[in-house]
Amino acid sequence: MYRISDIKTRELLRNFSDWIQYEKGLAKGTADAYLGDLQRFFHQSSATALSLSTQDLRAYLSELGRAKKEPSYLARVVSSFRAFFDYLVRVEKVRMDNPASEISKPKLPKRMPETITTDEVQRVIRCAFTESRRNDRTRNWALMSWLYSSGMRVSEVAAMNVRDLKYESGLPRSLKVIGKGNKERLVYVSENAGKALRQWLDERSTLHGDLTPDKRSDAVWVHRRHGSLERLKTRAIQHICERCGNYANLPFRLHPHMMRHTFATAAIRNGAQLHAVKDALGHESLATTGIYLHADASDLEKLAESLPNVIC
Template identity: 35%
Template sequence: MNDEQHHYLNSFIEYMQVEKNYSEYTIQYYRQDLEDFFLFMSEQGISALTTVEYSDGRLYLTELYQHQYSRASVARKISSLRSFYKFLMREKFVNENPFALLSQPKQHVQLPKFFYEEELEQLFQACDGEEFLSIRNRALLEILYATGIRVSECVNIQLQHIDFDFETIVVKGKGKKERIVLFGHFASDALWKYIHQARTGLMENASSHSYLFVNFRGEPLTDRGVRYILNKLIQKAALTGKMHPHMLRHTFATHLLNNGADLRTVQELLGHESLSSTQVYTHVTKEHLRKTYMSYHPRA
């Protein structure tokens, strides 16, 4: 990486951190994508960012396919470069974006996996018990399903973020944007019992803090901890496969749409900036309707 590339990469990273509020996880991907392209530039004898042309982008695209990157990875890399050059144009360092017209590979849309109501009931039954951890696990499951929040949002909930009178929680989503999510009486009862019984017990020998969900030592629960708990519940409920926490978010959205909720409301509850991110769930509900029709209609 030469001095020019190093300077503008650092400026771009700072721009994403300060102005875009992107997570460190997202920024790592951008950094890696750009460093990969800088290596390609070196191999092709392209010394300056200002001399990159559309034809160079096409050549890089061909090389990515030759290295057998998935369509999703190729699309992400091209998107990263398009954003980088858009930033360089904003800084008036370049006049054109060589990646602006570069066509990205069409991605296969994989329908989100979700739980049927019978499967969810089995999961809730797997939380039965009066032990502190069982009470916590039920509260965790109830909140994830009742609100559709991301696991990263869930583990960062503080006690002061919860309003039992209005049954709402303030969560911080992507880009540190706050939104209010709702929960019903099932989640309310489970949460109240957890906070006043189980959490108090689990925190007995731990340092004081205000994070809602804690592990068996009373320390704040992590993303990995949530995944571990949910997979243990899957095993206990005798359900097949591994459970990704996002499945509860998918289930939340799918069940709302199946029961008549409008797309805009679901979009707001999920915290999606774009309606297109929410529209994938309409395909899920249509597929569910199709399977039901094919299974039960006499002449299907």
């Protein structure tokens, strides 16, 4: 916990935290990151929310740079200060200027999304069933199938409720998802993912009892902890994903976001429209989804082979 000496600054930070979560609809993780950036600065600075200048902020960023902080972290710090002082100007109306508006974010290197191959996906999903403990194997199999087939964020998967599932021909094939910024979207999955989830729901009912929403938990993904039924948290799903990757002998650590990247890349490679992938992922703009339009070695080889055969 950071102790900030200026009472007014503490009050404004609390108000800002509430505003970005409940009024702006930012994800809790993003809101917490912004607040943490601001609290760290004001904890060690003599500047206050009302007195901070552009020079103060530049000096702080230079200090972070000397401490070898990553450009992505520095960019987020700038975003945190921009958002906070924009709030003070527009909402609280306690400042006339935004001292962060003149500061540019560092350029970030473009990173290709990490994906796994179709063969690796098949191995991971198969091993989720064959290598997991008996009471967990159907759940893990359905979970990994759903992660790949839906492209959902791990936090969205953890938040899934039985009552939100939509059925087609007896299979759970879609649901409404509340994503970043409290934006709602509809997500569809493949028939195989629907079959896997139906099998898990049937087994879940046998293992853990009635699934109706008026019971203690309506969560899709659950486990027993100290005798009580609990929703699988994001961290638990990350651990399951990592274990399934180990079962499949992947030479790297598998994480849920890699499954999301793989879903998007595979969808585009198989002819899905960029707009459809954008909506499925819950992206704000096509520019974000455009990172999946990358070429791999096989694409480049096909491109070379497609050229007219001329003698050099």
